[in-house]
Amino acid sequence: MPNMDLYNMPMAPASRAIQMIAKALGLELNSKFINTMEGDQLKPEFVKINPQHTIPTLVDNGFAIWESRAIAVYLVEKYGKTDSPLYPKDPQKRALINQRLYFDMGTLYDALAKYFFPIFRTGQLGDQEALDKVNSAFGFLNTFLEGQDFVAGSELTVADIVILATVSTVTMFSFDLQKFPNVDRWYKNAPKVTPGWEENLQTLEQAKKAKSVYFSVYPTASHGISTMVTLDLYNMPGSPNTRAVQMTAKAVGVELNSIFVNTLEGDELKPEFVKINPQHTIPTLVDNGFAVWETRAIVTYLVEKYGKPDSPLFPNDPQKRATINQRLYFDMGTLYESLAKYFFPYFRTGQVGDQESLDKVNAALGDLNTFLEGQDFVAGSQLTVADIVILSTISTSEIVPLDLAKFPNVVRWYKNAPKVTPGWEENLASLKQAKKFLEEKLAEKK
Known part of the structure; x- marks a missing residue:
């Protein structure tokens, strides 16, 4: 049985999700406590493992991967049974699971964090707008579960386990799941079908007794053949x-x-x-x-x-995929989010965001610069979908200037994009059209 290190805060939803995945696969994880309230994640020895210094982080025989959803998929692909129902090989089934995982990160977990987690800093829950977003997110989840027992198909998958870890967090508060009958039904079925569920609840009970210790944890944590269709x-x-x-x-x-x-x-x-x-x-x-x-x-x-079988854009190797997935989640949760908050006000007002927003952009670009240290691509030695997605994000700076000079690895990588990225010319042409459209809209407002 492999023995892997999981750097984590045990009470965090992300940590609990990984613990349940490991239980489902019969894996033993060596839990290493990272106290983010004391700054453990910023210590040099941890930053060396994970330059983004987020938790949970898994180290499997020298291979380090972070972002809980990328870890979950990696564990199944590396240690699960062949074509495990937790993350089956069928591309459509995988796509649904992936969509639900991104939904969890970008919509559900984000909404819960913004409404519930302020109580640990201020003693107060979020405002009505934040609560409305929680209800909206649960409404989407309720729709996904209409007429089915699981969030991404007819069987338990990593998407259920990850989202159950998120949703179970609300049991620490007064929140009525019965307003969302499909979610309530799915959640009540969890003890019957989810490995590690009892341990998940026990950890939550501990969290209720030590709320002040928790929830500072998440820093802003068969192939088809190519054919023309x-x-x-x-x-x-x-x-x-x-x-x-x-x-x-x-x-x-x-x-x-x-x-x-x-x-x-x-x-x-x-x-x-x-x-x-x-x-x-x-x-x-x-x-x-x-x-x-x-x-x-x-x-x-x-x-x-x-794509071609074992395409380098998203290869079969679980470690390579895990790194690509981590970079994709990094783009969604860190890089794209920071650029959106800094750049996108320009499209409404003609002005970019404030200095705090710019600082977050620079921090995200610093992480990206670290990922690119000593290599030509963001997730390994070849172009992958992670490069394509992140290049698309970064190239938005063609519309609103952004000084990349402080990030030499990013500059080098970006300058190499025209040579290696399919559709790059079309990408730039689309950006020019978008820039012209936005300039016209801003002119109309003046």
């Missing part, structure tokens, strides 16, 4: 997420039928679109009736479904 991509042209999907499609040789969804006019809320994607987000891909959303879930789906 046509898939519908509901999108806003020019957005980073759309451009990432378009470049990935170019790389695997599929043609996208672009369907414009004008979010400025509320197209994403129209019943015909909500029927396709109840979370009403873009881009959304529809492949012969199969709908998947969340950019990073879409790009991995495209490679698994239409």
